[in-house]
Amino acid sequence: MRERAVGKSEKFHILVLHGPNLNVLGSREQAVYGNASLRSINTAIAKFAKREGISVAIRQSNVEGELVSWIQQAKGHFHAIVINPAGYTHTSVALRDAIAGVAIPTVEVHLSNIYKRETFRHRSYIAGVALGQISGFGPTGYLLGIQAAIDHLKTARAAT
Numbered sequence: 001m002r003e004r005a006v007g008k009s010e011k012f013h014i015l016v017l018h019g020p021n022l023n024v025l026g027s028r029e030q031a032v033y034g035n036a037s038l039r040s041i042n043t044a045i046a047k048f049a050k051r052e053g054i055s056v057a058i059r060q061s062n063v064e065g066e067l068v069s070w071i072q073q074a075k076g077h078f079h080a081i082v083i084n085p086a087g088y089t090h091t092s093v094a095l096r097d098a099i100a101g102v103a104i105p106t107v108e109v110h111l112s113n114i115y116k117r118e119t120f121r122h123r124s125y126i127a128g129v130a131l132g133q134i135s136g137f138g139p140t141g142y143l144l145g146i147q148a149a150i151d152h153l154k155t156a157r158a159a160t
């Protein structure tokens with residue numbers, strides 16, 4: 001985890017988290033999630049971050065507790081979090097509590113449109129503690145999420 005403290009005038013540091021099964025993107029249910037691998041998505045995220053003049057740290061885990069720990073450790077080190085909680089979206093009170101606890105502005109991202117899919121995917125435990133949710137735009141959703149986080153941070157910084 002990054003050891004820098006968050007300062008008022010420094011460039012924005014954003015933590016991008018990918019939840020379970022996103023490590024197998026590209027081979028997993030291609031009709032739903034497309035052909036892009038997580039590696040290619042992460043490359044696009046890094047390129048976008050460079051263009052926007054921000055820094056990103058990107059992590060993926062299949063383990064709920066590991067995601068919770070990374071969110072907890074983000075406090076004081078990251079200005080915002082962009083997370084695709086994947087399957088934990090629909091089950092995890094622990095992830096929701098972690099996001100609420102750190103009070104870091106968080107954007108929820110989904111590759112697929114979860115509202116067009118099975119009913120159990122229509123409920124997100126994360127949405128209620130997120131700035132907002134982006135769902136259904138494939139890998140572009142991560143870039144939209146980062147852009148939304150940057151805009152939010154700029155507005156908040158201008159108000160201080």
Ligand code: DQA
Pocket residue numbers: 020021022084085086087088089109110111112113114121
């Ligand atoms: C997902 C949607 C979830 O319902 C699913 O469990 C995932 C991926 C998405 O990116 O569309 O693993 O978060």
